[in-house]
Amino acid sequence: MVNFTSNTYKMKLEILTFSNKISKKLSKSERKFMADMNYGMLASGSCLLTDIVDKLHEPSRKINVVDRLSNHLAKGIPAYALNSYLSSVKKWCPEHPVVHIDDSDVVKPGGYKFESLCLVRDGSESTAKKNIYKKGYHVTEATVLTNNAHSVSLFSKIHSSNEKNFTSINDITFSAIERAVSLFGKATFVMDRGYDDNKMFLKLASMEQDYVIRLTVRxxxxxxxxxxxAAELCNRRKGKVKLTLFYKGKKHEAYLSHIKVQITASRKDILTVPLFNVKNS
Structure with missing residues (x-):
């Protein structure tokens, strides 16, 4: 029991030390807000304000503490705190890091008072044959791989196509790329097939970045x-390097190679790495 209490105290101290580090030049109320949110989310394992408040054990009424946190959240992240956080992230990463960018959705089918709700694909109910759309928001997230092989957040934004200042999801993705480039100078961006877009290829090429993007069959x-x-290319060629991989919960044996090709967006050579002869092991 003594060791458990000691470990808990040490963990809480590390959380508060990190929080104070990124908020030391902010006002007292903003510093408290940062500490409450960081500790509350980690202690509760949730991002719901009611769950966070339960772990703070404040003498004030629960609804009052929720309102206080909500008011601070409405102001957005202070510029100093964001820059301080990104500076810390840079110290944890290699000189040429791997940045993963992906989009997901937050579904709010029962929401009626939320601002700018739009239709998003419900990944939990959609299938390969049919897409199910519900009210919600898009989420664009960029994470970077640290020296210890841990992923930490670099960019996170909830957005809606019904917002007045919304232009396109690509512009949100470009903002994530630009933040990574401004921080690291050079990175390798890894994206799924949803980013197989000529505009994405041209953007990364113009910024002289390395990238790995999964291509669609079209x-x-x-x-x-x-x-x-891309499908015909896989069928015509034979892989030279044997690779064991996991796909959809199963172990597969595949062969891969690299081929120099060009895409429709430009005549600049790129390397494709198609997989051949994929079989269940």
Whole structure:
């Protein structure tokens, strides 16, 4: 019991030390807000304000503490706190880090008072044959891999296509890329097939960044003066390097290789790494 209490105290001290580090130049109320949110989320394992408040054990009424945290959240992240946090993240990462960018959705089917609700794909109910759409928000998240192989948040934004200042999801993604480039200078961006977009290729090429983007089967590639689909390319070639991978919960044996091709967006050579002869092990 003594060791448990000691470990808990040490963990709480580390959380508050980090919180104070990124908020030391803010006002007293903002410093308290930062400490409450950081500790409350980690202690409760939740991002719901009611759950966070339960772990703070404040003498004030629960509704009053929720309102206090809500008012601070409405102001957004102070610039100093964000810059201080990003400076800390940079120290944890290698000189040329790996940045993963992905989009997800928050579904609020029973929400009627939320601002700017839009229709988003419900990933929990959608299938390969049918997409289910419900009210909610888009979420764009960028994480970076640290020296200890842990992922930490670099960019996180909840947005809606019904907002007045909304332009496109690509612009949100570009903001995430620009933040990473301004912080690290050079990075390798890893994205799923939802980012197989000519605008994305051109953006990363213009910023001279490395990237790995999963291609869709409809992507057309210029190989030896002839346009072929990504699926046809996989069927025509033979892989040289054996690789064991996990896909959809199963272990597979695959062969891969790299091929120099061009895409429709530009005539700049890129390397594709198609998988061949994928079999269950």
């Amino acid at each position: 992507r057309r590639l210029l190989l030896h003066g002839r346009w072929v689909s």
